[in-house]
Amino acid sequence: MPDIQVKKTGEEPGAASLAVTVPLEHVREAEERATTVYQQRARLPGFRKGKAPAALVKKHYADDIRQQVLQELIRESWSLALEQEVLKPVADPHIHNLKWEAGAPVTFEFHVEVKPDLKLERLGKFHLKRRVAKVTEEQVLAQLNELREQKAPWTPVPGERPQLKDLVHVTIATREGEGAEAKEPQPYQLVLGE
Numbered sequence: 001m002p003d004i005q006v007k008k009t010g011e012e013p014g015a016a017s018l019a020v021t022v023p024l025e026h027v028r029e030a031e032e033r034a035t036t037v038y039q040q041r042a043r044l045p046g047f048r049k050g051k052a053p054a055a056l057v058k059k060h061y062a063d064d065i066r067q068q069v070l071q072e073l074i075r076e077s078w079s080l081a082l083e084q085e086v087l088k089p090v091a092d093p094h095i096h097n098l099k100w101e102a103g104a105p106v107t108f109e110f111h112v113e114v115k116p117d118l119k120l121e122r123l124g125k126f127h128l129k130r131r132v133a134k135v136t137e138e139q140v141l142a143q144l145n146e147l148r149e150q151k152a153p154w155t156p157v158p159g160e161r162p163q164l165k166d167l168v169h170v171t172i173a174t175r176e177g178e179g180a181e182a183k184e185p186q187p188y189q190l191v192l193g194e
Contacts, residue, residue: 005020039052093112096111164192165191168190170190
């Protein structure tokens, strides 16, 4: 029996294309296996479960059998392609240009993303200089003031009007349209002026 033919048709960094031809004998065997599976499970009027003739099962479940055959052939072809072409895929392949006509071999193309071959020109003898940034007194004080402001506790000031940089607690309720009821109020914390 002729084998499935896989031929690399294109290769670029990070991608490969493969043309696949599945011989007619292979397709017929896969169809017979799929028909047998459906024949064992088929419940057709006038026949007991699993006793319907293969021709009637093929006619009644034609689309399902075809789908199962395609899945089997694609899975088998992909395994062969991985082994034969020594691919290192990073994702599942995409299938393009699928052709399956009665009495003819099944042909299609795999397009797959693969790990690119990276060649490192130089692995050593690098000379690096560490640059230490100078920190000024002003930068240190500015950072300390910022941290002090961030970590400072908030103290309540009852009876006064809020000023800039004060933390206020507000509750906002919204209304949509005239006569609509206000939605449930939501509490917020805001720093005035920020």
